[in-house]
Amino acid sequence: MPEPVLVRPMLFGSLFRRAPAPGGKVLVAFASQTGAAETIAWRTANALAGASLVKVAALGSLDTAEIAEAGTLLVVTSTYGAGEAPDSARAFERKQMAQPGAFKGLHYAVLARGDRKYDATFCGFGKSLDRWLAASKARRLSDVICVDGDDDTAAMTKWCELLTRLGATTSVEQLMPGPPQDWFLAERRLLNPGSAGGETWHIALTPREPAHLNWTAGDIAEIWPRNSEAAVEEFLATHNLNGELSFRWRGYWTFLRDIIAHSRLPRSHEVEGIALDWLVERLEGFPPREYSIASLPQSGCMELLVRKAVRDDGSLGLGSGWLTQVAPVGGVIKLRLRPNPNFHPPRDGAQILIGAGTGMAGLRAHLQHRQAKKLGDAWLLFGERGEKTDLYYCDDIKGWQADGTLTKTNLVFSRDASPRRYVQNLVTEQGDEVRRWIEGGASILVCGGLQMAAGVQDALVAIVGQEKLDQMTQDGLYRRDIY
Ligand SMILES: Cc1cc2nc3c(=O)[nH]c(=O)nc-3n(C[C@H](O)[C@H](O)[C@H](O)COP(=O)(O)OP(=O)(O)OC[C@H]3O[C@@H](n4cnc5c(N)ncnc54)[C@H](O)[C@@H]3O)c2cc1C
Ligand SMILES: Cc1cc2nc3c(=O)[nH]c(=O)nc-3n(C[C@H](O)[C@H](O)[C@H](O)COP(=O)(O)O)c2cc1C
Structure with a gap:
């Protein structure tokens, strides 16, 4: 340091x-x-x-x-x-x-x-x-x-x-936040082969320092994407650069090899004839990408649920491509934990957990938390595309149902119904029951995409009114992890 x-x-x-x-x-x-x-x-x-x-x-x-x-x-x-x-x-x-x-x-x-x-x-x-x-x-x-x-x-x-x-x-x-830590990519598994949607991967990471296994349900992992090792070595060789030289970069002394690894690779005309100091100064470092943590530290590893983003030209999203395809299993992943108090467990008590797609990540960590504390009284409303292909963590759900962690479960699969139905439609359909849970003091957690979250919010406002939802937000009983 x-x-x-x-x-x-x-x-x-x-x-x-x-x-x-x-x-x-x-x-x-x-x-x-x-x-x-x-x-x-x-x-x-x-x-x-x-x-x-x-x-x-x-x-x-x-x-x-x-x-x-x-x-x-x-x-x-x-x-x-x-x-x-x-x-x-x-x-x-x-x-x-x-x-x-x-x-x-x-x-x-x-x-x-x-x-x-x-x-x-x-x-x-x-x-x-x-x-x-x-x-x-x-x-x-x-x-x-x-x-x-x-x-x-x-x-x-x-x-x-x-x-x-x-x-x-x-x-x-x-x-400012400290530097990222070294974690290892321990496991990568495709969870939805044959899905009509994007590939969704289960990613498991273990820390170099065991003390870094330390977070709370709701926290976020920031991941630094990087270029593949092969691409970095090819770039250094093509431009005859010594990867062992170190430069002050983002506040820290860093080897050129690592700087190149974490930056957009410049094109040849941006490199030739340019002093190395200046090149390093002008490199566009990749920003980190955020992922909701899908496990608790007690499991011994950090699990993420990552949708692989594919651009129109077939190239991969920077962060999701790195995690789901480019990073070698066993290789180092630069990661920083970000505490996210706004999505930490609310007070103990009944809870409605609502999400869709990779939103299962944040909900899973909360359900594991509730299971460990034997809280019971949880209701999961979750939406994905197809029941046959996209019901991730199905065994976990069955386990939570069996041990009483989940007392009520409603799942909806948009591509299995015509017209398509989404989790916000479920919330509306279950309106009377949702109101009863809320009046009984239940908290609400929402995790997943912005559009889903907006639809769920509209449904909740229609059920209990804006004032009640504002009050729940203020009391920490309505919490969202949305992106
Ligand atoms: C709080 C929070 C929690 C999150 N949790 C999760 C989670 O649990 N799981 C999860 O999968 N994601 C999660 N995300 C989203 C995640 O952080 C990334 O945004 C997501 O993985 C896409 O990033 P990427 O780097 O792979 O793709 P990017 O490289 O950012 O590309 C994303 C999309 O942008 C468009 N795009 C970008 N650049 C170009 C270009 N040059 N040309 C054409 N199109 C382009 C494309 O449509 C592409 O598919 C979360 C986000 C936040 C803020
Ligand atoms: C769904 C979403 C919408 C956002 N909208 C904006 C925006 O309109 N303008 C902006 O400057 N930043 C926007 N941001 C970026 C956040 O403000 C930024 O990531 C910020 O650092 C988050 O800080 P926080 O963790 O304290 O909430 C958005 C981020 C997300 C995930």
Whole structure:
């Protein structure tokens, strides 16, 4: 691990507006769907704890009076849907942000996480929040800081500089997620041969360090795709490059062979006649891909359920292609665990688990959790294409039914019925029973694709109403892992 780089306050110049003196009250509010923004919020709070009185809270749990009371508000948020708030802040966006608050005297800054591939809605919610706070007469400490994914060192440096001005002693490395770890691809198995849909693979990974077998149901694995070894060696040989040279890359000293392995391979004209330092600087590193973890650490390995993405030209999706086809069994997979508190098990009690396709991954980890705790009272509603080809983990389902983990199971297979039926149709058809479970205090977990999740949400709103669903979200009883 490299030495942390401490940022020196005098470097900031005019980037920031006048900051309040350190030592005041700081409220760190987060709105996060899959845990990244929440992790930064906690690191932010820890960094400031020595200098100020710091409180951390989910943005969605705050009202305008609590915000107005804080001397300084630091918001760390992500953006979902098309420029919308994460689930936990949707009601806040609809209700509190509908009109300006009265925040005269409040200083604030917004760190907005997003993904540039969403283009027009890049960091959309963070930007709306920033505008709302400004319209509410709060004073900006910095322009909104937009962070594109986990490796945006430039943006995180700005956040680090702001925190240092507020009295924190921290470094960019301390604020950013650590490097990925080495895991091994232990097993790869096609689960749906003959399916009308894409191939779905069961992937099992074991860690180099046994201590890394440590996560909670609902957490996410970030996987670094890479080029095949053969492609890397061919590239190095073609351009007569020494793979053993090392360069500082993404904050760490790294061998050229590994840098090339984790980057889009440049075309010949992008390499020839170019100084090596400059080539390395210009390489486009592959971003990580996220996968819901489908097992618990007690099983001794991490299991994933991965749909192989195939593009129109026949080439494979970067992450899913790496895991399901390119990576050699026994080979190293670079992986980082991301805690995802927003999808951790809700309080014990009855539970409705809803999903489709690879959404079974997240639901399976939760069902294993419930099985281990002998919680019972769970209802699975799940949809896939064909019963004969796509009912993955059928033996697990039978086992959960047999030992009482699952008290009710409804499965739907879209290609086996005409007209096609999906899991959201199941939810609607079972509306009365769903309402009874919810009125009895059941929590709801939804895992899988965005379109399915939107359909399920519409069905739930029709059954219990938006207010009830907002309340369940706030109480942590309606949780989604969606993509
Ligand atoms: C919180 C979360 C949890 C997730 N959990 C799971 C899970 O459990 N299982 C799972 O399978 N997935 C899961 N995903 C999705 C996963 O992260 C990836 O998005 C998915 O595997 C596709 O990525 P890829 O790199 O294989 O494909 P990419 O390379 O990103 O390509 C995906 C698609 O984009 C299009 N595309 C991209 N580039 C091009 C191009 N150059 N030309 C033409 N078309 C292009 C194609 O349609 C292609 O099929 C999850 C995502 C999130 C955010
Ligand atoms: C389904 C989905 C929709 C998203 N929509 C947007 C978007 O509209 N704009 C954006 O900038 N980022 C978007 N993102 C990217 C997330 O904001 C980004 O991955 C962020 O780092 C997640 O942080 P979190 O884990 O705290 O929720 C989206 C991600 C997903 C999975």
